[in-house]
Amino acid sequence: MTTLFTQSTEPCPMVDFVNLVSGKWxxxxxxxxxxxxxxxRFGALQRAVAPITQKELTKQLRAFESIGLVTRAMYPEMPPRVEYQVTELGKTLKPTLDSLAQWMREHREELSAPL
Incomplete structure (x- = not known):
């Protein structure tokens, strides 16, 4: 008889995923x-995920950039223009995040805590 729960030396992939996308924003x-x-552009992204602070958005974008999920392009204009874009690697998360969004739409009213 096989058991559903086996001992594994592999770290839990969900722990790694949560660490990757940790943080409220x-x-x-x-x-x-x-x-x-x-x-x-930075300002448009900040407005789209409001009420995030500039500091928190900068911190999260730098983290995503450092792991290869986002690219940053800076243009030497006055005022300086900075744009962000998801990478091909980041785009691979779309089905997963679409699934989470759909789950939230379907079950929001069933959840105990007000959202």
Whole structure:
């Protein structure tokens, strides 16, 4: 008889995923970049995921950039223009995030805590 739960030395992939997208704003930022699927200016992204602070958005975008989910392009204009875009690797998260969004739409009213 086989058991459903086996001992494994492999770390839990969900722990790694949660660490990757941890933080209140991580998933909304990433999802917005995926849905837009084009370069987006910092200010437009900040308005799209409001009420995020400039500091928090900068921090999260830098984290995504450092792991290869987002690219940053800076243009030497006055005022300086900075645009962000999801990478091909980041786009692979679309089905997963679409699924989470759909689950939320379907079950929002069933959840105990007000959202």
């Amino acid at each position: 991580a998933i909304p930022i990433l999802y917005r970049l995926i849905v837009v699927d084009d370069a987006i």
